Amino acid sequence: MSTIDPNEILPHHLHRMLLTAIAPRPIAFASTIDSAGKANLSPFSCFNVFGVNPSTLIFSPSRSGRTNELKDTYLNVKEVPEVVINVVTYSMVNQQNLASTEFPRGVNEFFKSGFTPVPSEKIRPFRVKESPVQIECKVRQVIETGNGAGAANLIICEVVLIHVNDKVLDRNGAIDTRKLDLVGRMGADNYVRASGRALFTLEKPSGKNAIGVDSLPESVRLSAFLTGNDLGRLGSMVNMPTAVEIENYMGAQKFRKISVDVSADTGKLTEETHKEAHRLLAENNKYEALILLLAADSLLMADLQ
Numbered sequence: 001m002s003t004i005d006p007n008e009i010l011p012h013h014l015h016r017m018l019l020t021a022i023a024p025r026p027i028a029f030a031s032t033i034d035s036a037g038k039a040n041l042s043p044f045s046c047f048n049v050f051g052v053n054p055s056t057l058i059f060s061p062s063r064s065g066r067t068n069e070l071k072d073t074y075l076n077v078k079e080v081p082e083v084v085i086n087v088v089t090y091s092m093v094n095q096q097n098l099a100s101t102e103f104p105r106g107v108n109e110f111f112k113s114g115f116t117p118v119p120s121e122k123i124r125p126f127r128v129k130e131s132p133v134q135i136e137c138k139v140r141q142v143i144e145t146g147n148g149a150g151a152a153n154l155i156i157c158e159v160v161l162i163h164v165n166d167k168v169l170d171r172n173g174a175i176d177t178r179k180l181d182l183v184g185r186m187g188a189d190n191y192v193r194a195s196g197r198a199l200f201t202l203e204k205p206s207g208k209n210a211i212g213v214d215s216l217p218e219s220v221r222l223s224a225f226l227t228g229n230d231l232g233r234l235g236s237m238v239n240m241p242t243a244v245e246i247e248n249y250m251g252a253q254k255f256r257k258i259s260v261d262v263s264a265d266t267g268k269l270t271e272e273t274h275k276e277a278h279r280l281l282a283e284n285n286k287y288e289a290l291i292l293l294l295a296a297d298s299l300l301m302a303d304l305q
């Protein structure tokens with residue numbers, strides 16, 4: 001491991017390191033206006049949702065790391081504390097990149113990047129027609145974290161109206177992640193596309209209990225054939241199989257076949273059973289994987305005695 005003191009490296013190296021490590025980040029495509037009503041549109045990936053009661057989104061147009069200049073978006077929300085946060089899909093990614101050009105203040109990036117401005121209903125800045133989710137927000141608070149180059153300016157927003165294109169809804173009227181095709185920002189010039197094989201599902205731990213990795217026998221915890229993800233799946237089981245269940249499993253044909261085939265070789269028994277458990281876990285058959293591993297462990301323990 002390299003250990004880095006943030007005060008001992010150049011700010012632009014620190015910026016690159018942190019923005020590469022803390023990723024992927026969602027992108028707020030922020031539409032604002034100045035007090036004369038001139039529109040501005042820029043992407044910000046220092047962005048997220050922080051609560052719903054009140055619904056709170058925060059993004060940060062920081063001071064330029066090179067020139068220490070303040071961004072037009074920040075200056076605009078100080079004049080007109082309203083913003084539309086539009087999500088960015090893969091089909092929008094090149095135009096949003098163009099909109100991030102540091103055009104002089106007053107240049108309308110809707111026109112520069114070729115996006116279509118649509119009037120909002122509750123606030124003055126425009127929405128981006130091409131974005132499937134457009135969120136009208138009032139700015140509730142602005143926190144400047146410093147006045148040096150690269151310092152963050154947190155724009156704390158409350159959602160007042162949300163517009164969702166029907167095309168990204170599922171049949172229950174909820175937003176469908178797979179239909180959205182969002183992009184996220186990684187370090188440097190890298191992006192990630194949240195679709196296809198990049199998306200996967202993971203059940204939330206159920207309720208308030210789980211057996212935990214620490215409840216698994218040492219032969220399982222230190223297995224050379226099980227991965228950290230396997231241990232995570234096993235540890236998320238709510239109950240340990242009972243001694244009777246394990247005994248019944250040991251008598252079942254599948255386990256008897258493995259254990260008879262390799263009974264003379266404990267190393268082979270571990271390898272066969274752990275590889276089979278790994279396969280079962282890939283199919284999300286956590287119960288059988290756990291009981292198989294416990295049965296194998298109990299055979300090993302009996303062998304040692």
Ligand SMILES: Cc1cc2nc3c(=O)[nH]c(=O)nc-3n(C[C@H](O)[C@H](O)[C@H](O)COP(=O)(O)O)c2cc1C
Pocket residue numbers: 027040041042043044045046047060061062063070071072073074096097099100101102103185
């Ligand atoms: C995907 C993406 C994410 C960005 N995220 C940020 C960010 O979080 N904070 C920031 O200050 N600049 C960010 N930038 C750069 C700004 O978009 C850029 O400085 C822009 O010109 C600011 O526009 P403005 O001065 O009109 O507000 C990002 C650029 C891109 C392409």
